[in-house]
Amino acid sequence: MAEETEFITNEDDEEKESVFETGSITVEKDGHFIHCLTIIGQIEGHFILPRQNKTTKYEHVIPQLVAIEESKDIEGLLIILNTVGGDVEAGLAIAELLSTMKTPTASLVLGGGHSIGVPLAVSCKKSFIAQSATMTVHPVRMNGTVLGVPQTLSYFEKMQDRIVRFVENNSHISAEAFRALMMKTGELIMDVGTVLDGEEAVACGLIDALGGLSDALDFLDREIEKSGEDHALHGDRS
Secondary structure, eight states: OOHHHHHHHHHHHHHHHHHHSSSSEEEEEEEEEEEEEEEEEEEOSOOOOOSSSSSOOOHHHHHHHHHHHOOOSEEEEEEEEEEEEEEEHHHHHHHHHHHOOOOEEEEEEEEEEOOTTHHHHHHHHHEEOOOOOOEEEEEOOOOOOOOHHHHHHHHHHHHHHHHHHHHHHHSSHHHHHHHHHHHHOOSTTTTTTTTEEEHHHHTTTSSSOOOOHHHHHHHHHHHHHHHHHHHHHHHHHH
């Protein structure tokens, strides 16, 4: 009995360590296993950010998404976002993976889903945002030394086109409306762009619905049930 108790304790410790290290946990809802993955702080790409920065490392997130998609146990994925943005290519890479998953996915913006957090928020099958949350939409920026040559401007334009195209394909906002939000002047003190609160993000078609944790989990529960029914029907026909 003592050995069994020790095993359970070690298992709990491992789960707590996993939550601390990766910001992810698998929970059970109505008999279905749903994995929760948090994307917080700055998205860290090819360059390591200072230790005092709260970061989400793309080399940690991408293998987790592959494992979730291939898992026989995990039936749904919830992405919780509170990010200021970060590395554009790393964020877009994660968003592209999320958008192509067969596993039912939902995103929930809490606090903020800024900059490259916008494509991440819209990449899931359904996106939710808390009423008090905000999202900042602005043009692509790059820190550090930038060469003043035409090729640099072309690179920025192509990167921006990729983001606009991705957002248009994965939300209900048009490319023209999204570009207008990007280029709006007079709202951000040191930049061009737009800050949207929860209601505004839904009204413009960027996010699907206002909601919270229970709404996102209920959606995933319904999608899992529907997926199970579809598989059963397909099996009967075959």
